[in-house]
Amino acid sequence: GKGVAVFTSGGDSQGMNAAVRACVRMGIYLGCKVFFIKEGYQGMVDGGNNIVEANWASVSGIIHRGGTVIGSARCQDFRERPGRLKAAKNLVERGITNLVVIGGDGSLTGANLFRQEWTSLLDELLQNSQITQEQRQKYPILHIAGIVGSIDNDFCGTDMTVGTDSALHRIIEAVDAIVSTAYSHQRTFIMEVMGRHCGYLSLITAVTSEADYVFIPESPPFEDWPKRLCDKLEQERQAGQRLNIIIVAEGAVDRTGKPITAEQVKKVVVDNLHQDTRITVLGHVQRGGNSSAFDRVLGCRMGAEAVLALMEATDDTEACVVSLEGNQAVRLPLMDCVLRTKAVAQAMADKNWELAVELRGKS
Ligand code: F6P
Numbered sequence: 001g002k003g004v005a006v007f008t009s010g011g012d013s014q015g016m017n018a019a020v021r022a023c024v025r026m027g028i029y030l031g032c033k034v035f036f037i038k039e040g041y042q043g044m045v046d047g048g049n050n051i052v053e054a055n056w057a058s059v060s061g062i063i064h065r066g067g068t069v070i071g072s073a074r075c076q077d078f079r080e081r082p083g084r085l086k087a088a089k090n091l092v093e094r095g096i097t098n099l100v101v102i103g104g105d106g107s108l109t110g111a112n113l114f115r116q117e118w119t120s121l122l123d124e125l126l127q128n129s130q131i132t133q134e135q136r137q138k139y140p141i142l143h144i145a146g147i148v149g150s151i152d153n154d155f156c157g158t159d160m161t162v163g164t165d166s167a168l169h170r171i172i173e174a175v176d177a178i179v180s181t182a183y184s185h186q187r188t189f190i191m192e193v194m195g196r197h198c199g200y201l202s203l204i205t206a207v208t209s210e211a212d213y214v215f216i217p218e219s220p221p222f223e224d225w226p227k228r229l230c231d232k233l234e235q236e237r238q239a240g241q242r243l244n245i246i247i248v249a250e251g252a253v254d255r256t257g258k259p260i261t262a263e264q265v266k267k268v269v270v271d272n273l274h275q276d277t278r279i280t281v282l283g284h285v286q287r288g289g290n291s292s293a294f295d296r297v298l299g300c301r302m303g304a305e306a307v308l309a310l311m312e313a314t315d316d317t318e319a320c321v322v323s324l325e326g327n328q329a330v331r332l333p334l335m336d337c338v339l340r341t342k343a344v345a346q347a348m349a350d351k352n353w354e355l356a357v358e359l360r361g362k363s
Pocket of ligand 1: 150
């Protein structure tokens with residue numbers, strides 16, 4: 001059978017385990033030899049016990065678990081050619097020519113570059129007598145399928161990244177908990193939500209928790225935001241509301257591109273309205289805990305589709321990313337999605353927020 005390896009890379013997210021499990025079982029079902037690569041790219045570079053063959057039972061009892069049981073890492077070695085050479089050798093030695101990478105856009109980009117470099121890496125290994133002529137000829141192509149695992153939902157090409165739904169569950173639970181104590185003391189709470197440069201988690205949190213105000217990177221407020229914010233908070237209090245909730249995305253900025261922080265917002269509220277105000281930074285709680293039913297199903301579907309894509313790949317099939325479009329699992333050219341995601345980041349850096357939103361909307 002063909003050699004397939006699965007690994008998780010970058011920040012973890014709930015649902016990654018469901019995807020790993022589906023890759024392993026679909027691979028075995030199709031007669032492949034499936035491997036785990038532990039600790040992401042670092043495990044691929046280091047080889048040894050980091051690359052182990054998986055069996056049906058080795059992925060039992062993980063579908064519900066948050067995080068990634070095979071470990072993840074941000075890896076410096078893989079960014080350098082010597083590291084990638086070692087990684088290529090480790091794969092060839094085990095007959096692995098199919099990779100499922102589960103991670104964010106950086107991890108997927110890395111995989112695509114690795115694929116493009118594959119031939120030259122193998123040539124160099126052959127020259128150095130680290131692989132045989134037979135191995136060189138047997139493994140001409142490295143096939144790649146990507147799955148986007150991230151709580152941020154910041155990737156162009158998929159409606160939902162694996163982990164976003166679970167993170168939202170966690171966030172909403174926390175906001176609901178805060179609301180009850182805020183109510184008792186007539187307090188204002190400012191909650192900082194993750195998402196890097198993407199405001200999706202914050203926006204959905206605000207909408208579903210009846211927050212009074214939300215700051216997101218894609219829609220920086222106008223200069224007079226302190227006044228608008230205070231007017232709104234006061235208006236709600238006058239209407240009989242006993243508390244205020246303000247959601248601040250960790251990547252929120254103003255129209256000059258300067259970060260808007262929870263501390264800054266608190267100061268505005270305290271200085272102008274003298275409200276009893278507290279900050280809660282949700283932090284990594286958002287990324288932890290069991291995965292939601294949605295993320296389990298999503299992970300399963302993406303994992304199964306990724307292995308199918310690899311098995312159907314021909315010599316000229318490009319690296320793909322499997323994603324959710326409507327309610328369908330689809331395959332899209334990986335590089336295309338990565339470039340679109342980078343274009344969003346560039347538009348934001350250029351302070352062209354309208355363009356960023358438009359580009360993201362196309363995903
Ligand atoms: O990309 C996922 C994410 O949780 C972001 O929302 C956050 O900005 C970042 O990772 C935190 O990274 P780390 O876990 O390295 O602190």
